Amino acid sequence: GGGADDGIVRALPDTLASKIAAGEVVQRPANALKELVENALDAGASRVDVTLKRAGSELIQVADDGGGMGPRDAVASFGRHATSKLRHFEDLERLQTLGFRGEALASIASVAQVELKTKRRQDPTAWCVRVDGGEVVSEAPCAAPDGTCVSVRNLFYNVPARRAFLKTPATEFKHLVETFQALALSHPAVAFSLTHDDTEVWRLAPGVPQTGGAGSGGGEGGGAQADREAALVRRLSDLAGGVDASELTAVEETTSYLSVRGVVAGPDRARRSRGDQYLFVNGRYVKSRSLDHAVAQAFGALLPERRHPLFALFLTVDPRHVDVNVHPTKTEVKFDDDRGVYSFVQAVVKRALAEDGLGLTFDPNA
Ligand code: ADP
Numbered sequence: 001g002g003g004a005d006d007g008i009v010r011a012l013p014d015t016l017a018s019k020i021a022a023g024e025v026v027q028r029p030a031n032a033l034k035e036l037v038e039n040a041l042d043a044g045a046s047r048v049d050v051t052l053k054r055a056g057s058e059l060i061q062v063a064d065d066g067g068g069m070g071p072r073d074a075v076a077s078f079g080r081h082a083t084s085k086l087r088h089f090e091d092l093e094r095l096q097t098l099g100f101r102g103e104a105l106a107s108i109a110s111v112a113q114v115e116l117k118t119k120r121r122q123d124p125t126a127w128c129v130r131v132d133g134g135e136v137v138s139e140a141p142c143a144a145p146d147g148t149c150v151s152v153r154n155l156f157y158n159v160p161a162r163r164a165f166l167k168t169p170a171t172e173f174k175h176l177v178e179t180f181q182a183l184a185l186s187h188p189a190v191a192f193s194l195t196h197d198d199t200e201v202w203r204l205a206p207g208v209p210q211t212g213g214a215g216s217g218g219g220e221g222g223g224a225q226a227d228r229e230a231a232l233v234r235r236l237s238d239l240a241g242g243v244d245a246s247e248l249t250a251v252e253e254t255t256s257y258l259s260v261r262g263v264v265a266g267p268d269r270a271r272r273s274r275g276d277q278y279l280f281v282n283g284r285y286v287k288s289r290s291l292d293h294a295v296a297q298a299f300g301a302l303l304p305e306r307r308h309p310l311f312a313l314f315l316t317v318d319p320r321h322v323d324v325n326v327h328p329t330k331t332e333v334k335f336d337d338d339r340g341v342y343s344f345v346q347a348v349v350k351r352a353l354a355e356d357g358l359g360l361t362f363d364p365n366a
Pocket residue numbers: 035039040043064066067068069077078082083084085098099100101102103104105106147148
């Protein structure tokens with residue numbers, strides 16, 4: 001028979017499963033910041049205000065003016081694998097939102113003390129939910145503006161090993177800033193602010209709205225594209241102190257497989273660190289040593305030794321040709337034609353630099 005030891009295989013309690021998953025989704029404050037801001041953007045925010053204390057270890061707060069949630073969803077959003085963005089596996093291929101795993105809020109809340117205040121326009125009052133270490137400890141109506149404000153306090157307070165593993169505040173802050181910049185660059189039409197320890201670090205004005213229509217005559221396509229480019233140039237020059245629009249080269253090229261657009265700063269603006277290389281695939285900020293290298297190669301001999309070009313490039317590719325799902329923090333990508341993408345990016349940047357009179361000759365066979 002089965003004996004006394006039968007029936008010992010059981011599903012983990014949800015809060016424990018989330019706490020384990022949190023190790024993958026949120027390794028440091030910057031990961032939590034990214035998830036919260038992406039949620040704000042997915043909710044259609046036109047304004048995102050970030051407040052940090054002690055490099056995020058004391059507080060990471062993200063306030064948005066997006067669609068908000070009703071009371072039921074406010075609580076449900078902390079559930080493991082709870083999402084409003086994905087219903088069927090096939091949806092994965094056409095996904096337009098930044099989130100989809102439904103893991104972020106549950107994971108963050110399992111390793112922190114979280115307060116969520118949210119209000120939809122049509123609701124008479126906001127709803128406030130508090131979750132400590134994954135357990136909902138209170139929910140009640142409260143006063144708050146339309147939109148959502150999530151405050152994450154004392155990240156990893158209940159995972160001492162991970163808290164101890166955090167790097168110096170300076171290092172964690174650097175990661176937070178990089179994350180903030182990437183999100184701000186990929187959404188130049190949205191107003192952003194960043195405040196750290198009561199000091200305002202950035203206040204970024206919204207760029208021209210992405211979907212125009214208002215005034216300015218002309219065709220839809222060309223005007224909207226020019227607006228987008230202008231907003232991006234402005235955002236990059238706001239963020240990369242001292243770089244002005246005239247030092248940025250626009251990049252724009254499309255094939256049936258891939259489109260690349262964005263801006264690259266001239267060789268004079270190349271950096272000592274790799275920190276200002278912003279690459280996005282289908283709107284997501286990703287890291288790719290290989291594509292960073294492709295851009296550097298496009299500069300050829302113009303790039304001073306041990307310098308890295310400053311750029312913000314947006315690749316758009318049919319989601320079927322790219323896997324953004326390689327890691328839960330979603331910063332790595334794999335194309336089905338990695339080498340083709342490398343060559344294309346290099347060629348396109350090289351051509352753009354040449355056309356901007358940087359003295360390179362473009363060889364389409366190179
Ligand atoms: P995902 O973003 O992958 O769906 P999350 O755990 O990040 O998973 O969020 C769970 C759900 O909570 C979202 O699908 C969304 O419906 C809701 N939500 C989270 N943050 C916000 C926000 N700032 N505004 C409106 N809804 C939100």
